[in-house]
Amino acid sequence: MVMPPIHSVNLDLSHDTVLYLENITVSFDGFKALNNLNFYVKRGELRCVVGANGAGKTTMMDVITGxxxxxxxxxxxxxxxxxxxxxEPEIAAAGIGRKFQKPTVFENHSVLENLELALRTHKGVWSSLFARLTPEQRDRIDEVLNLIGLTNHVQRRAGLLAHGQKQWLEIGMLLVQEPYLLLLDEPVAGMTQHEIERTAELLNSLAGRHAVVVVEHDMAFVRSIAKTVTVLHEGQVLAEGNMTDIQANPRVIEVYLGE
Ligand SMILES: Nc1ncnc2c1ncn2[C@@H]1O[C@H](COP(=O)(O)OP(=O)(O)OP(=O)(O)O)[C@@H](O)[C@H]1O
Known part of the structure; x- marks a missing residue:
């Protein structure tokens, strides 16, 4: 079947749900990395996904991003x-941004240039590389700089930023593209306590405007941001709910928290 270009299909959020994964199975050599997985994300919600190594978290993100x-x-x-x-590029252009664990900013460019590049190359529009940014795009960059706390570092070379600042810059590079859904893989790995707290504030401030799915092992961090937590186990949802319920769930304690 020939699909219509992704831009011609309106993103219809009339049911307030941005993502539907239903009965998803992914096998590698007969091993089911995802096994009839069901996973839904509401518009603008902040969701944490936890689970032991091999539970299927990365595979789930890989399915979402194509x-x-x-x-x-x-x-x-x-x-x-x-x-x-x-x-993958079509899905990114349609509004699903993904950040991998390791920051991949352009180290030899300034903070500002990194954000400009992310904005210009979004949707594959390389031809606009030399075009001026519109006032709206400039405003969006200023807004994102403020959100990620790098307003005072715009001219700094990205390679000279602290680890946490690089992670925020990369999140900012996704935010300038105004994604409807942002997927973050272990965003606080390697961060200092202060950086972790700042990241929690940043992610909380995105709620409502962008749906965010965070895969994270740091349970203290998860506790500080999550409204709803999904626990994956052997390619399925083992439990889903608020942190208090999750931590009291005997199956979750047995297979994940009790490790
Ligand atoms: N390309 C692949 N080929 C074969 N097996 C794979 C492949 N990708 C993932 N797997 C297997 O699928 C299972 C789920 O892996 P996945 O990376 O999704 O888990 P995860 O929850 O992200 O784990 P981690 O926390 O270690 O990143 C694992 O057993 C893994 O070895």
């Missing part, structure tokens, strides 16, 4: 965009 195709099941962005039918 990197891995499921053997079966469906993956929808809003009501109509079938994620299994589009490429």
């Amino acid at each position: 990197k891995t195709r499921p053997d079966s099941g469906s993956a929808f962005f809003g009501q109509w965009i079938d994620l299994t039918q589009y490429s």
Whole structure:
């Protein structure tokens, strides 16, 4: 079937749900990394996903971003965009931003240039590289600089930033693209306590405007940000709920928290 270009399909959030994964199975050589997984994300919510090594967290992110195709099941962005039918760049352009654990900022460029590059190259518009940014784009960059706490470092070379600042810059590079859904893989790994607290504030401040899915092992951090936590185990959802319920769940204690 020939799919319409992703830009021509409106992101329909009329049901207030930005992501639907239903009965997703992914096998590698017969081993089910995801096994009939169901996972839903509401518009603007901040969700944490936890689970032991090998639980399927990365594979789930890979399915959402089009990197891995499921053997079966469906993956929808809003009501109509079938994620299994589009490429990784198309899905990114449609409004799903992903940050991997290791920061990948342009080290030899300034903070400002990094944000400008992220904005200009979004949707693959290399041709606009030499065009001036619109006043709206400038405003968006200023707004993001403020959010990520780097307003006073705009001219600093990204390679000279502290580890935490680099992570925030990379989140900022996604934010200038105004994603509807942001996927973050272990954003606080390697951060100092102060940086972790700042990151919690940053992610909390995004709630409502962007849906954010955070995969994280640091339970203190998860506790500080999460409204809803999803626990994955053997490619399925073992439990989902608020932190108090999750921590009291005997199955979660047995297979994850009690490690
Ligand atoms: N490309 C692949 N080929 C074969 N097996 C794979 C592949 N990718 C993942 N797996 C296996 O699928 C299972 C789930 O892996 P996944 O990386 O999704 O888990 P995870 O929850 O992200 O773990 P971690 O916390 O270690 O990152 C693991 O057993 C892993 O070895």
